[in-house]
Amino acid sequence: xxxxxxxxxxxxxxxxxxxxxxxxxxxxxxxxxxxxxxxxxxxxxxxxxxxxxxxxxxxxxxxxxxxxxxxxxxxxxxxxxxxxxxxxxxxxxxxxxxxxxxxxxxxxx
Amino acid sequence: xxxxxxxxxxxxxxxxxxxxxxxxxxxxxxxxxxxxxxxxxxxxxxxxxxxxxxxxxxxxxxxxxxxxxxxxxxxxxxxxxxxxxxxxxxxxxxxxxxxxxxxxxxxxxxxxxxx
Numbered sequence: 001x002x003x004x005x006x007x008x009x010x011x012x013x014x015x016x017x018x019x020x021x022x023x024x025x026x027x028x029x030x031x032x033x034x035x036x037x038x039x040x041x042x043x044x045x046x047x048x049x050x051x052x053x054x055x056x057x058x059x060x061x062x063x064x065x066x067x068x069x070x071x072x073x074x075x076x077x078x079x080x081x082x083x084x085x086x087x088x089x090x091x092x093x094x095x096x097x098x099x100x101x102x103x104x105x106x107x108x109x
Numbered sequence: 110x111x112x113x114x115x116x117x118x119x120x121x122x123x124x125x126x127x128x129x130x131x132x133x134x135x136x137x138x139x140x141x142x143x144x145x146x147x148x149x150x151x152x153x154x155x156x157x158x159x160x161x162x163x164x165x166x167x168x169x170x171x172x173x174x175x176x177x178x179x180x181x182x183x184x185x186x187x188x189x190x191x192x193x194x195x196x197x198x199x200x201x202x203x204x205x206x207x208x209x210x211x212x213x214x215x216x217x218x219x220x221x222x223x224x
Contacts, residue, residue: 034212043113043200043215044152087151096165097213099144099151 004088009104018075020103022088025069033064033071036087038102044087048073075105083107111135113216115201121222122191130186130219134203141184142213143176144200152200158184191223 006022024033032051036044048055050062050071061074075082085102114133122128134141140159144152145168154168160181169176173192178184188195198220202213 041217043202043218044213045215046212049212085151096154096157096167097142098154101149101151 003098004090004100006086006088006100006103008101009106011106011108012078013108014079015077018078018082018105018107020073020075020086020088020105021070022073023070024088024090027068027090028092030092032091033062033068034089034091034097035060035062035073036089036099038085038087044099047086049091078105078107080107080109113201113203113214115199115216115219117219118217119220119222121224124193124223125190127187127189128191128221130188130199130221132184132186132201132203132216134182134184134201135205135214136182138203138205138214140204140206140211140213141178142202142204143184143186144202145170146198146200146218148197155186155199188221191221193223196221196223 004022004024012018034049035047037047038044048057048060048062050064052064055062063072083106085104087099087102089097091097116131142157143155145155146152156176157165158178161178173189175187198218200218202215204211204213
């Protein structure tokens, strides 16, 4: 399984754009890159997924360079409610996913 | 619509007791996953079902852990002779496809405390 590495924590202020980068040097051809968000006492919640280049949805963007060895989750104009743990995953076709320890994002007023 | 539900939400067991944790996935979802999450860490994969078939159980930490999904819907994770190191939140997730890279929908988890 490809192992992911991401910063342990990040701080930001309301209204700023936040970029969280994840490295996954051993990513395989069939792997997808997926990001989840988790609040305390809740299960993780899907944010976005991509294979290459750029993906955008209503809450985030995901940038993946051509070599796919890293990816960047971009959260535009964060609010206090975006304070959470963010996980980068490399997902196999077979179903097994490795979460890692995530990045704790703290948004300050 | 109903999401993934898990019961009980909290369970306290004395060391050596057996426990059973239940997961009700979203109706019609093919895939079901179990994860273990220790305090301050990310979820660790335990096992994966596609319908009633357990396709991957490589993450189960010992033979005291057993999971089943006999009719391809509800799943039960059973832990025999619980130990203190089994204390964690146990998360269940389901997915609409048999392909692993589809979005997983998580339940709220069962917090197990072994005393």
